[in-house]
Amino acid sequence: MEVEIIRNEKQFAEWFKFNYKDFGFTKIVRGDIGVCPDFIMEREECEVRVELETFASNFLLHKHSLEDVDEIICLIGDVELGKPVIVAENVKHKIPITVSFKIDEDLLKDAKIEAIKNDSTLSKYIEKLIRGDLK
């Protein structure tokens, strides 16, 4: 299955299975079995341990060890990791970013009510407000 717009790491892994040659790999030695590294690949007859992340910084968030990988392939290279971080270019993606704000409690309560009234989540509702304000 090829994915047109990648929205999460699982879809990124699916996309990678069809597009690994773009990164100079010749074959998949071991696929994703839910442990780090996600893939063991072959390039120039050498095994390369690859971890896929949407944001490179998720490698830290997921508490992976750099000793377990040779390369990190990501959609958004937002951090340096001490191992090669390769950004998959020309991939359509829509990955939400998680951010924290400190908001007045009463305002937050009102926003939650408005989000429910608009049949939306708080994140989507505030995103819409920000988007509208930036216009």
Place this chain on the structure above:
Amino acid sequence: MKKKVTLSLDDKVYKNFQRYCEENAIMLSKKVEIIMKNIMEENR
């Protein structure tokens, strides 16, 4: 009282918003509050 809220936002929207706040020397949280306050007042 302030309350910490974690949101999941479109990265392009967030980056534009972050750039806007940096260029205008506004704290992101404060700007979110102002936007919310304006909308709540409009809705009243």
